[in-house]
Amino acid sequence: MNGREELVLRCAQRRREKIGTLSDEGFAELCLAVRENPAAFVDSPEQASFATLVGALDAFHRAGVDDDLLDDEEFRAARERRLQTLSAACDQALSQDGGCLDARLVQVLAADLDPDDRLDALLEIETKADEMNELTLGSTGDAWDDVFTRPRLRLWGAIARTCLAGGRYRMALDVSRGLMAASPKDQVGGRLTAALALARLEDEAGFNELDARLAGRENSWLNLGRTILLYKLGRMNAARRALRGYGELCEGAAYALLRPTFVEIYLPDRPEVPAGGFEEATFAVHEAEPIIADVPDFIAWADAFPWFHASGEAYAEENGYDW
DSSP: OOHHHHHHHHHHHHHHHHHOOOOHHHHHHHHHHHHHOGGGGOOSHHHHHHHHHHHHHHHHHHHTTTGGGSOHHHHHHHHHHHHHHHHHHHHHHHHHOTTOHHHHHHHHHHTTOOHHHHHHHHHHHHHHHHHTTOSOOOSSSOGGGSGGGHHHHHHHHHHHHHHHHTTOHHHHHHHHHHHHHHOTTOTTOHHHHHHHHHHHTTOHHHHHHHHHHTTTOOOHHHHHHHHHHHHHTTOHHHHHHHHHHHHHHSTTHHHHHHSOOOOOOOSSSOOOOOTTSHHHHHHHHHHHHHHHHTSTTHHHHHHTSHHHHHHHHHHHHHHTOOO
């Protein structure tokens, strides 16, 4: 979530509503003014709450910059303190506006619950939001275009990923499809969760349909999902070709699969990372971990290919990682 930019858009949109008629050019100039000093345009509990959350998320990420320098025990303690601080900031945001959906979402995620408990909490947020008639999505266009509907899309994205983490693959797929229907641009990445869910369900027809829809938009989730799907279907030659495609798509993809690393919980949604980079491969493997765990021979199979093993080892050596 680009919180600062969304705060700018929220404040500019509300100011536009107060002004009344305002041309597109005038709105663009208004956005520039807000961007220079967003705090000067925060004039409601709703905007103040969102501003509090944005500041808290920025502080959370800044505080973790030097985590790599800590040993395991120090890291766990520091991370727990950061999550507690973030949760307290969510309390403050909700005291300003109890309807701040993003603050509710972040607070649940910061609790670092197991997938079942997290899903229950997220579904409760959605139920309460429906009861309060918050953020009703329109039936036309793309929901992402309205900055005030984005929290609902982020909530759906978190629900889908939590379903995947907890082994509820059909539900993960259904929620992801709903997300893509509401927002064809799919800024939240429902297609990525769907690719992994379809692979686990061995739904080749559905996977191919998604692949066709994403023509020209290859990514680690799609390529890793395709590899898992073909492996599970026993089509080993095709699976080997898919593995090679996955390994060549992203820098360090082989290392990401063979030596998975800790990934911080998404707060509140999947971070934007450069296409084709190591972070993309790392995120895809992280989200696929519950599926890979159900296919115990998959990693050994991939590691048995000398070219794939060598690629992972070379990336580790080049970047000073353990192997």
